[in-house]
Amino acid sequence: MTTIVFSIPDAAASLAGGLLIGASASLLLLGSGRIAGISGIFGNALSTGRDRVRVVFLLALLATPWLWRLVQPLELGGALATPQWGALIGAGLLVGVGTQLGNGCTSGHGVCGLANFSLRSLVAVLTFMGVAMLVVALGFGVTSA
Amino acid sequence: MSKQVIAAAAAGLLFGFGLILSGMTDPAKVRAFLDITGQWNPALAFVMGGAILAALPAFAWARRRRTTLAGAPLSLPDRTLIDARLVGGAALFGVGWGLSGLCPGPALVVGSSGSLPVLVFVAAMALGLLLSRRFLAPRASTLA
Numbered sequence: 557m558t559t560i561v562f563s564i565p566d567a568a569a570s571l572a573g574g575l576l577i578g579a580s581a582s583l584l585l586l587g588s589g590r591i592a593g594i595s596g597i598f599g600n601a602l603s604t605g606r607d608r609v610r611v612v613f614l615l616a617l618l619a620t621p622w623l624w625r626l627v628q629p630l631e632l633g634g635a636l637a638t639p640q641w642g643a644l645i646g647a648g649l650l651v652g653v654g655t656q657l658g659n660g661c662t663s664g665h666g667v668c669g670l671a672n673f674s675l676r677s678l679v680a681v682l683t684f685m686g687v688a689m690l691v692v693a694l695g696f697g698v699t700s701a
Numbered sequence: 702m703s704k705q706v707i708a709a710a711a712a713g714l715l716f717g718f719g720l721i722l723s724g725m726t727d728p729a730k731v732r733a734f735l736d737i738t739g740q741w742n743p744a745l746a747f748v749m750g751g752a753i754l755a756a757l758p759a760f761a762w763a764r765r766r767r768t769t770l771a772g773a774p775l776s777l778p779d780r781t782l783i784d785a786r787l788v789g790g791a792a793l794f795g796v797g798w799g800l801s802g803l804c805p806g807p808a809l810v811v812g813s814s815g816s817l818p819v820l821v822f823v824a825a826m827a828l829g830l831l832l833s834r835r836f837l838a839p840r841a842s843t844l845a
Contacts, residue, residue, distance in 0.1 A: 558738055559739075560741050560743065562744065566724070566744055567747055569723060570747035571747045571748070571750070573718075573719040573722035574723060574749060574750060574751025574755070575754070575755045576715050576716070576718055576719030576722060576723075577715070577719035577748065578751060578752035579715050580713070580715035580716035581756040581759065582758070583711055584709060585756075585763055585775065586708075586762060586769050586770045586775075587704065587711075587712065587771075588706075588708045588709045589705065589773055591777075592716065594806040595805045598826075598827070599834065602830060603834070608706065609705050609706055610709070612706050612713065613709040613710070613712055613716075614713065615713065616709070616710045616714045617713040618717075618809060618810070618813040619813075620810060621717070621810055621813055621814035621815075623718075624718070624721055632810070632819075633811045633818060634727075635728045636802075637816075641821070643800060644801060645821060646825075647798075647803070648797065648803075648821070648825025648826040648829065649829040650796050650800075650829065651801070651805065652828060652829020652830035652832075653837070654793030654796070654829075656834060656837070657787075657833055658786070658787050658788075658789070658790025658791040658793075661794060661805045663716075666749055667756060668756065671752075671756035672764070672778075673760075676780060676782065676787060679783050679787065680787055684792065684794045684798060685735075687791070687792045688795040688796070688799030689736075689737055690795075691800055692732055692735040692737075697799075
């Protein structure tokens, strides 16, 4: 039985955060000529032919929790504080392999690809979202709940 | 510093602040979006919807002009191939995302913030990424 858990402030913060992410993708596209797909940018940074512009984007992204803390406290990752380590590592491996094979993640396909009306990205998004929903519906997770 | 580098730095900051503000850095909230048969929290749909909406004009410009605002060349992904590699990769990613509630962007931000489990997840993700690049690289014929 589905119940909906949501509030107006939650919706506003989600929408505002989403607009910032879209503004980021716009700026990276029209300012730097790059696609804001995090799996692609991370993969590029780990490769030998790394691109300075993408590395700068990545470093700025990594700085954000620390800059946020200059203004207010921020504690992240609490939901995964006591994971089943094997499952957590397996999930990380799957995200790494899957995003490379499928050429994108939630940002590359889900934001940039859909904003570019790419059918390829729509197929990818429906696939990873559908599979992830199935995994959750079947009760699988990396924390012993 | 070039304009491209400055724009990339600003974009990285906007992206991270957007993730933190929207709560997408909380794996439990992401899994609550995926939990359509239980306690469903639609927040992620608002985040993705807002992001797509804000990015539409930029992509419309990019499709028409094929240059950045400063006139530098811009390459839009123009692949249209829908194959087993795309669907299989997306499915594997979906399993990892569903299990953990982490996709690459939030994982990097939360890992950077100092969460040990998420740093371990990021290390595994990096390993998976390098392994697939090393051993599962597309053959030349499949590059459209």
